[in-house]
Amino acid sequence: MRAPLSWLREYVELPADVTGRALAAELIAAGLEVETVESAGADIAGPLVVGEVLEIEELTGFKKPIRHCQVNVGDANGTGEPQSIVCGASNFAVGDRVVVVLPGGVLPGGFEIGARKTYGRMSAGMICSVTELGIGDDHGGILVLPPDAPVGADAIEMLGLRDDVLDIAVTPDRGYALSIRGIAREAAIAYGVPFRDPADVALPEGDEGPSYPASIGDPAVCDRFVLREVSGFDPDARTPMWMQVRLHRAGMRPVSLAVDITNYLMLELGQPLHAFDRNKLTGPIVVRRAEPGERLETLDHVKRTLD
Structure with missing residues (x-):
């Protein structure tokens, strides 16, 4: 998990003089495996x-x-x-x-x-x-x-070209550290400062109506699947530059507005998300295991054989 310090500061009131390396030392003391701290943009100079x-x-x-x-x-x-x-x-x-x-x-x-x-x-x-x-x-x-x-x-x-980025090797017992939310909470505890939970927000009310058909084919590996329809935005609009920079710092490639937003929230909250274009869906959505030999083309346009 790559965690930009500027992103963590949005949810934990760290002292202004805390550097990425100082925070890394505190997180290591708390049991997290911080492998590296990258000083991104440290060699940039103006004008x-x-x-x-x-x-x-x-x-x-x-x-x-x-x-x-x-x-x-x-x-x-x-x-x-x-x-x-x-x-x-x-x-x-x-x-x-x-x-x-x-x-x-x-x-x-x-x-x-x-x-x-x-x-x-x-x-x-x-x-x-x-x-x-x-x-x-x-x-x-x-x-x-x-x-x-x-x-x-x-x-x-303006673009946040300088930032410290912590690269954390997340062990199986620390799954919450696969999110900015989880790492920020640990940082708040380490420094004894307030933590603001990014998940503590009220969702807007949705319209009542039929939902898109979906089902879970194997509850043993997925026991909950939630769909929410979002409309009224321009899917061709450009992702804000600050979000593109954070995704890049976190090791992800900006793709498009809908994809970037779901990836940003996944990194922030630790909840896997995916965006579907409703106009391109055919048939119901089924969450299941792959069939042997089934092929899937991923966003990087590589066709992968599944098992």
């Missing part, structure tokens, strides 16, 4: 800010698409003037908010950014992807921020 793309010039004559961009970074560059940056990605447009590392900044891995002439243009900085920021594995292009992201804001703080 790393939110920028607004003002102009894009498409450069020709090269083997791949190259763009010369003018980016508003507020007063982060000390002049208030647009920053000229050459970029090889094409998934962003004029008006988009992006993350810009200015000359003098350092990205994960000790990658120092400077100003230099490239592709016949002066480039002073870099427009970043999630991979370059160390908060994802998406190689599809530049990270485009929500349109209300404030220009010139510190992207390190």
Whole structure:
């Protein structure tokens, strides 16, 4: 179980000076097996800010698409003037908010950014992807921020690029530690501070009506299965960036809004969840063991043979 310290702090009032390593020592004393503490983003240095793309010039004559961009970074560059940056990605447009590392900044891995002439243009900085920021594995292009992201804001703080992440080997007798909730409770006990239970919330009332047909085929391995229908949201909407960052820190790949929310709650509460698209379901849902030789295609598009 990978537990970001910032996530734990949401539910346990740890002293401000408690580090990931200090917390790990207390959890080890309580009987948990903390294998490592990763200081994610510790090698990042600013200036790393939110920028607004003002102009894009498409450069020709090269083997791949190259763009010369003018980016508003507020007063982060000390002049208030647009920053000229050459970029090889094409998934962003004029008006988009992006993350810009200015000359003098350092990205994960000790990658120092400077100003230099490239592709016949002066480039002073870099427009970043999630991979370059160390908060994802998406190689599809530049990270485009929500349109209300404030220009010139510190992207390190806004995106939570620095965090301590505890990697805990959970033993069979400590199953509750397979959740942020369980680890936060142990941390609260270790430090003698208040704990706020994320499960202590009131569920909204649902409409009365017929439920989708479902049954349990083998009560010996599953004695309870609950379905709840959620409607009125856009399944194509982008998962909030803070949630994507936390999922990545916890070792999961962001997929889509519905999948990400169920994975986030699973990690937070320790309760396995799955999202179904009701429009794509055929026949009733049956919880059962696999048949010998049965095949299942998982979310990573790998077809797996079951037994």
